[in-house]
Amino acid sequence: MTVTTPAGFRSAGIAVGLKSTGKPDLALVVNDGPAPASAVVFTSNRAQANPILWSRKVVQEGPARAIILNSGGANCFTGDFGYDTTRLTAEAVATGLTAAGLPSEAEEILVCSTGLIGTGDQSFRDKIVGGVPELLTRLSDTDVTAPAAILTTDSVEKTAVHAGDGWSIGAMAKGAGMLAPGLATMLVVITTDAALDDAALDRALRAATAPSFDRLDSDGCMSTNDQVTLMSSGASGITPEEAEFAAALAGVCDSLAAQLQADAEGASHDIDIEVRGAASIADAVDVGRSVARNNLFKAAIFGNDPNWGRVLAAIGTTEAAFDPYQVDVSFNGVRLCHAGAPDRPVEECDLTPRRTHVEIELFAGEHTATIRTNDLTHDYVHENSAYSS
Amino acid sequence: MTVTTPAGFRSAGIAVGLKSTGKPDLALVVNDGPAPASAVVFTSNRAQANPILWSRKVVQEGPARAIILNSGGANCFTGDFGYDTTRLTAEAVATGLTAAGLPSEAEEILVCSTGLIGTGDQSFRDKIVGGVPELLTRLSDTDVTAPAAILTTDSVEKTAVHAGDGWSIGAMAKGAGMLAPGLATMLVVITTDAALDDAALDRALRAATAPSFDRLDSDGCMSTNDQVTLMSSGASGITPEEAEFAAALAGVCDSLAAQLQADAEGASHDIDIEVRGAASIADAVDVGRSVARNNLFKAAIFGNDPNWGRVLAAIGTTEAAFDPYQVDVSFNGVRLCHAGAPDRPVEECDLTPRRTHVEIELFAGEHTATIRTNDLTHDYVHENSAYSS
Numbered sequence: 093m094t095v096t097t098p099a100g101f102r103s104a105g106i107a108v109g110l111k112s113t114g115k116p117d118l119a120l121v122v123n124d125g126p127a128p129a130s131a132v133v134f135t136s137n138r139a140q141a142n143p144i145l146w147s148r149k150v151v152q153e154g155p156a157r158a159i160i161l162n163s164g165g166a167n168c169f170t171g172d173f174g175y176d177t178t179r180l181t182a183e184a185v186a187t188g189l190t191a192a193g194l195p196s197e198a199e200e201i202l203v204c205s206t207g208l209i210g211t212g213d214q215s216f217r218d219k220i221v222g223g224v225p226e227l228l229t230r231l232s233d234t235d236v237t238a239p240a241a242i243l244t245t246d247s248v249e250k251t252a253v254h255a256g257d258g259w260s261i262g263a264m265a266k267g268a269g270m271l272a273p274g275l276a277t278m279l280v281v282i283t284t285d286a287a288l289d290d291a292a293l294d295r296a297l298r299a300a301t302a303p304s305f306d307r308l309d310s311d312g313c314m315s316t317n318d319q320v321t322l323m324s325s326g327a328s329g330i331t332p333e334e335a336e337f338a339a340a341l342a343g344v345c346d347s348l349a350a351q352l353q354a355d356a357e358g359a360s361h362d363i364d365i366e367v368r369g370a371a372s373i374a375d376a377v378d379v380g381r382s383v384a385r386n387n388l389f390k391a392a393i394f395g396n397d398p399n400w401g402r403v404l405a406a407i408g409t410t411e412a413a414f415d416p417y418q419v420d421v422s423f424n425g426v427r428l429c430h431a432g433a434p435d436r437p438v439e440e441c442d443l444t445p446r447r448t449h450v451e452i453e454l455f456a457g458e459h460t461a462t463i464r465t466n467d468l469t470h471d472y473v474h475e476n477s478a479y480s481s
Numbered sequence: 482m483t484v485t486t487p488a489g490f491r492s493a494g495i496a497v498g499l500k501s502t503g504k505p506d507l508a509l510v511v512n513d514g515p516a517p518a519s520a521v522v523f524t525s526n527r528a529q530a531n532p533i534l535w536s537r538k539v540v541q542e543g544p545a546r547a548i549i550l551n552s553g554g555a556n557c558f559t560g561d562f563g564y565d566t567t568r569l570t571a572e573a574v575a576t577g578l579t580a581a582g583l584p585s586e587a588e589e590i591l592v593c594s595t596g597l598i599g600t601g602d603q604s605f606r607d608k609i610v611g612g613v614p615e616l617l618t619r620l621s622d623t624d625v626t627a628p629a630a631i632l633t634t635d636s637v638e639k640t641a642v643h644a645g646d647g648w649s650i651g652a653m654a655k656g657a658g659m660l661a662p663g664l665a666t667m668l669v670v671i672t673t674d675a676a677l678d679d680a681a682l683d684r685a686l687r688a689a690t691a692p693s694f695d696r697l698d699s700d701g702c703m704s705t706n707d708q709v710t711l712m713s714s715g716a717s718g719i720t721p722e723e724a725e726f727a728a729a730l731a732g733v734c735d736s737l738a739a740q741l742q743a744d745a746e747g748a749s750h751d752i753d754i755e756v757r758g759a760a761s762i763a764d765a766v767d768v769g770r771s772v773a774r775n776n777l778f779k780a781a782i783f784g785n786d787p788n789w790g791r792v793l794a795a796i797g798t799t800e801a802a803f804d805p806y807q808v809d810v811s812f813n814g815v816r817l818c819h820a821g822a823p824d825r826p827v828e829e830c831d832l833t834p835r836r837t838h839v840e841i842e843l844f845a846g847e848h849t850a851t852i853r854t855n856d857l858t859h860d861y862v863h864e865n866s867a868y869s870s
Contacts, residue, residue: 139797139805171822209790210823314798395866401598408528409703416528433560477784
């Protein structure tokens with residue numbers, strides 16, 4: 093149980109033939125109330141898929157009643173036809189829920205899609221819209237099938253739960269590539285039975301995504317389809333302290349971000365770039381991201397090479413406040429650069445473990461941020477050159 | 482003959498043991514006058530190697546008399562010791578030239594280094610400073626040995642010449658990785674016997690590098706050691722029209738930039754990203770660069786996959802003026818995306834040739850820019866994970 097861990101939710105996942113493998117590719121999460129509320133964070137990419145364009149409208153209308161997600165096609169840059177597919181999908185869900193005794197409008201149904209951009213033809217539409225009736229019959233408050241149906245190149249399901257005092261949070265996520273800020277190629281659905289309104293959910297969600305998903309930068313590539321959705325049913329009847337709920341939500345998001353990093357396409361190292369002594373959080377993030385996006389640094393880590401020179405070459409491209417000749421760089425606890433010159437011998441540093449910690453001390457202030465990234469490997473190149481062919 | 486094609490220049494290249502292969506690794510170009518002038522463009526990276534710090538001072542003092550360049554070590558982040566190595570190198574050259582009848586000060590000698598960051602110990606110093614006397618004896622106005630001595634992972638020498646009316650331009654370049662704006666990991670020496678002063682050279686050089694080296698973005702990684710140096714001897718006695726000289730210099734720089742692109746580490750495609758219909762040159766460059774730096778796009782080209790969706794996902798991350806749903810994207814002349822939807826079948830597009838042309842029509846204005854980049858390949862990952870080990 094994941095998104096159905098909190099009371100007041102049902103979910104289901106089925107295969108409708110979008111994936112050539114025949115694996116599950118359509119999921120639905122329904123909020124049965126009694127006090128539905130929701131908040132959503134979308135990709136900041138200006139190139140946005142049709143389900144994003146639709147879901148933005150849904151959010152403006154009020155709390156979402158349900159969210160339907162498909163893998164096997166992004167329905168992005170598929171023109172007006174693709175937008176109509178999204179609308180028809182939402183209408184099919186609303187019609188089915190209404191018939192089953194849960195009165196709904198299409199404008200209360202969030203839609204997410206993930207897969208290849210440009211995929212969204214008549215066959216795609218027929219499979220999704222035609223699959224909705226069966227999906228509705230599979231809805232269950234003990235469902236475990238939804239998380240698998242939203243995966244693309246992911247190798248494992250990503251889920252997280254938090255047990256509060258009389259309330260809980262459940263979550264599922266997908267994402268293995270195009271992982272970069274403004275979120276990632278990443279769909280996340282988080283549910284809670286805590287009794288909170290839209291505004292409280294929105295505050296907690298934005299606070300939780302900033303240090304988690306927004307600092308995950310696996311390959312510097314920002315997606316067109318990202319959406320992180322938080323829905324509360326209010327079924328617990330309990331309204332936790334906002335700070336308590338925010339902390340719990342942040343923990344759930346942090347866990348999911350770590351799971352996404354660990355399953356990034358082709359990666360052989362999970363690299364945490366910890367920037368310390370920054371003049372501001374923004375500077376710390378900027379410095380960390382410049383390293384996370386440096387292909388030479390990422391290729392060096394793949395080769396178990398603690399190439400601190402590439403770290404300095406990368407951070408020198410930023411406008412953050414620091415003196416490049418007064419920076420310490422450590423790899424897995426071994427300080428390799430100090431005061432603008434080599435420090436400990438690189439032979440002391442062991443980069444064979446998958447988990448890699450790079451610490452950059454800027455000596456420019458008291459702020460810290462950690463960017464999560466991965467190495468650049470042969471498998472990354474292979475997976476992303478063969479993905480659509 | 483390259484940098485010695487114009488009258489008034491001598492050069493030489495020798496091996497002093499900086500490269501483990503025993504290949505040439507130290508080069509010198511001397512300006513014999515009679516009216517020396519020079520202009521230099523440096524990396525915009527804030528992390529700058531010791532030779533860059535030194536050469537910036539030389540430029541402020543007046544025209545350079547000579548430039549000495551080594552491969553086999555970047556002398557970057559090597560502390561005060563490394564800076565002293567650069568100064569001692571310049572002093573050795575000045576002393577030798579003065580003894581040979583060409584009075585010189587160390588502050589007139591430009592120094593360039595390229596290779597691994599952090600390399601610049603006592604042995605490095607001894608080999609360079611100790612090699613200067615022999616290098617001076619090899620100086621010749623018909624030299625052909627200098628271009629090879631500045632190469633690192635380059636597979637071929639890069640040279641260019643331009644024959645003006647009674648004057649000429651000669652040039653040599655190195656660079657195969659860390660190719661990105663703010664110049665590249667790239668050393669360029671350009672000579673001319675046209676009679677022009679420092680200011681005229683500077684104007685022409687900045688105008689020529691902006692659309693050539695600054696739009697070469699092979700791997701998004703900016704170097705700590707880039708330097709493009711232009712020296713005139715005045716030996717032709719001819720002062721060409723400034724526009725004529727500028728056009729000739731732009732042609733030389735464009736040729737070198739294309740040669741750098743063609744020899745980029747591990748690349749299997751040379752990709753020209755032509756952005757048309759932009760509201761400004763800056764917008765065109767911004768859009769082109771966002772695609773050139775997108776690893777998913779670059780990996781797709783490696784796989785001969787005309788993945789136009791990744792182009793749109795990349796340009797959507799910019800703040801340039803355009804409507805993402807009104808953009809045309811063509812690969813090698815085949816329009817694959819039009820009006821926010823798929824256009825011609827991808828099967829019509831052949832990406833097997835090394836030269837790849839991606840055209841992005843923004844329909845937002847009349848400005849155009851082309852960014853040169855390369856694909857992301859297994860060989861790139863291999864070369865850059867094994868480089869320093």
